[in-house]
Amino acid sequence: MFAVNLLNRALILVAALALIAMVVHIGADVAGRYLFNSPLFGTLEIVTYYYMTAVTLLPLAATQLAKEHVIVEVFTQKLRASIRNRLDLFAAILTVIYLSVVAWACLIGAINAFKVREYHDLFFFTLSIWPPRWVLFFGILGILVAVIVQLIARDYATSDPDDT
Numbered sequence: 001m002f003a004v005n006l007l008n009r010a011l012i013l014v015a016a017l018a019l020i021a022m023v024v025h026i027g028a029d030v031a032g033r034y035l036f037n038s039p040l041f042g043t044l045e046i047v048t049y050y051y052m053t054a055v056t057l058l059p060l061a062a063t064q065l066a067k068e069h070v071i072v073e074v075f076t077q078k079l080r081a082s083i084r085n086r087l088d089l090f091a092a093i094l095t096v097i098y099l100s101v102v103a104w105a106c107l108i109g110a111i112n113a114f115k116v117r118e119y120h121d122l123f124f125f126t127l128s129i130w131p132p133r134w135v136l137f138f139g140i141l142g143i144l145v146a147v148i149v150q151l152i153a154r155d156y157a158t159s160d161p162d163d164t
Helices: 004-034 043-057 060-065 081-114 131-153
Strands: 119-120 126-127
Touching: 004 043, 004 060, 004 131, 043 126, 043 131, 060 131, 081 131
Parallel strands: none
Antiparallel strands: 119 126
């Protein structure tokens, strides 16, 4: 669990640094545009490819570990605890399968983008866009690890004493 918490903190730190960098970058672009009539070129692309990727995907593991994802219980709230536990187990297993496939696809995409040094051609310079592919992979990997840890740590077979 220590390694998972360390991974979680590292992902949150990188996301927080990306958020700060995004605020500074956008602020500098706005100031340059309106004060000096000279915006920073490539701000939209850098924010889109780098900052937003990190800010949105890296904290997913923290959200999962804190159990803060939205869960709709319209159909399950009146079921017995043992049945809800089995459904939660089933949902967790499906989530692990789904995230495993997504993580694998992200890994393949990141490797291929790295091999060809994927870039976006801007007017004044080229922007390497293969590094954010790795951010995507590590964000998905983080939430996958979090779901697996929760799946292992949770006892889905327990029943509620009030279960009648």
